[in-house]
Amino acid sequence: MGRKSKDKVKEKKAKHKAQLAQISAAQAKVNAANALDDPLSPFTAFQRYYRNGLEIDVTCCKVTSVNEETMDWVFNLTKRNMETLYESSEWGWRDKDKKEELNEEAAWYLMCKDKDGKDCAFVHFRFDLEEECEVLYLYEVQMEKEVRRKGLGRFLVTVMSLMAKKYELQKVVCTVFQHNHDSMAFFKEKCRFEVDETSPDAMVDLDEPICYQILSKRISPAVVPLKPLQPQANAATANS
């Protein structure tokens, strides 16, 4: 084997090793975030939203700490807000699937109560790896009608961005139906999310339109793709 090809193998191995190290560092960040008792606790100023006629208290917990009655409300609100949108997509709506997703062990919740102690909005989110990148994934932002268009949604997404920054995650990501125009306007215009590089429509020229887009807000600079190591100066002359 010539020197050049030996170098190539070395380069490939080094690149692979660096990639594995990158993934394991990303996984460590996700694990550390998931091990927290209350990721909202450092953000005391963000545990209440007293603006535009609303008096909302915000708490954060894992799904395992949410009682059954509240989880029923979480499901019912999601169904009321989303069923028609799901039904008019190729995904369709199934109570069982949504209940399972909302109750998965990895689920975290921001819960909002109004001044009478009534649940009025929630965020379902997860600390996760997405395409080898550590992210905060927004699964649901759901609000009762009475509390909408008063800045609360944007406030909650801001809390998510602050958490992502504090826990050293790279992006806040969400999936939005193309035909959910209010939500698209909310994420793109109000919260300054952009089409993520992993969104199907960003990756390929599609023959048929896809019913959703993956949107994201970058928190930390993108990890620079690992460049192959430069061959040594004398490598070209050292062929055998």
Ligand SMILES: CC(C)(COP(=O)(O)OP(=O)(O)OC[C@H]1O[C@@H](n2cnc3c(N)ncnc32)[C@H](O)[C@@H]1OP(=O)(O)O)[C@@H](O)C(=O)NCCC(=O)NCCS
């Ligand atoms: C989408 C949602 C989370 C936004 O929360 P919110 O508290 O109402 O949003 P904010 O008040 O912070 O921001 C409002 C902005 O969002 C967009 N928006 C939200 N609802 C809208 C509507 N019905 N029509 C047009 N724009 C809308 C607009 O850009 C609006 O800005 P404006 O009020 O200055 O015009 C909330 O309306 C909701 O729960 N909707 C139903 C469930 C849903 O679709 N969730 C998202 C699933 S991905």
